[in-house]
Amino acid sequence: MPWFFDPILVSVHMRVSDSHSQTPWFRDERGEDAAASSIAASSQIVETEFPPITSAGVGVLIVSVLMPLIATVWTGLRVWTRRLRGISPFLLEDILCYLGLLVFWGVGINYICMVIIGGGGYHIRQLQPIHITRFSQTTFAAQVLYALALGFTKNSLVCMLKRIFFTQSYAWIAYLILSLNVAWMLQTILTGILICRPITMNWDPTARGQCGNQTLAFAAVSIVDIVTDLAIIILPLRLVASLQMKKTYKVALICVFGFGLITVLFTAIRLYFVFNLDFTDISFSSIPLTIIGVIQLCVANMVASAPLLRPVYGTVSMVAQG
Secondary structure, three states: OHHHHHHHHHHHHHHHHHHOOOOOOOOOOOOHHHHHHHHHHHHHOOOOOOOOOOHHHHHHHHHHHHHHHHHHHHHHHHHHHHHHHOOOOOOHHHHHHHHHHHHHHHHHHHHHHHHHOOOEOEOHHHOOHHHHHHHHHHHHHHHHHHHHHHHHHHHHHHHHHHHHOOOHHHHHHHHHHHHHHHHHHHHHHHHHHHOEEOHHHHOOOOOOOEEOOHHHHHHHHHHHHHHHHHHHHHHHHHHHHOOOOOHHHHHHHHHHHHHOHHHHHHHHHHHHHHOOOOHHHHHHHOHHHHHHHHHHHHHHHHHHHHHHOHHHHHHHHHHHOO
């Protein structure tokens, strides 16, 4: 989850910046044994401007390309369905979906840069200060991109649900969820930007300043995220159950919304790992969370479009039946 990197990197930056006076990469003040280990590890330090890609980095590259591609194909099916039904593919819900997909590609490109120029996947002691700075800059940017990508996608889904399922008397529920989503977006972005002052502490190892209580701030972000996800998933289920449609379509829709619970699971998993990360080796230990975050964005995009793909389900069903 991109927003969690900020407090971790601040601690890494301060540690690295204090170390530059003795060696180009770090200064170990934990004792002679630790210093000896550092010397032994120096042979593994990346000497090139662009670090060779590790196996962990390959995993990030794969999901950073594959997941946006899957989301793009899924969104293409959404547009095809609109055209097939003679409906404009530029309703508000569609525009929000397109914006979410566009920013999702930005997330993927950003993580590719994190690996290629920032050394994502390496242990922190293997990286030079320039690599750590680049890694920090990409993860800082990821905070904003992640919030925008997920926020646009979730609001697209809510707008669609309001149009299809909510009557005028229940429209206030949709507006409430929309407001919570927008508040979550702003909360996530502003927390990442303002939690540490000056802002350059997010990527400059030489910057000096102070940070607020990151644990409470980012825990609040996760809690609001989970609440909005659950609201989006649970509220329409009763309405879907009362719709007059073929049982197979009804079951498919319920499964689609149930599939959205995976996003809640991802958020809970990320939150768990945030509190169990190795803060002193963030460039390596954060890789699983990066991958989980990208997959979550893809799932969210698919869930936002899936209820509109009834013609696709019908075509697939006909083909399956011969």
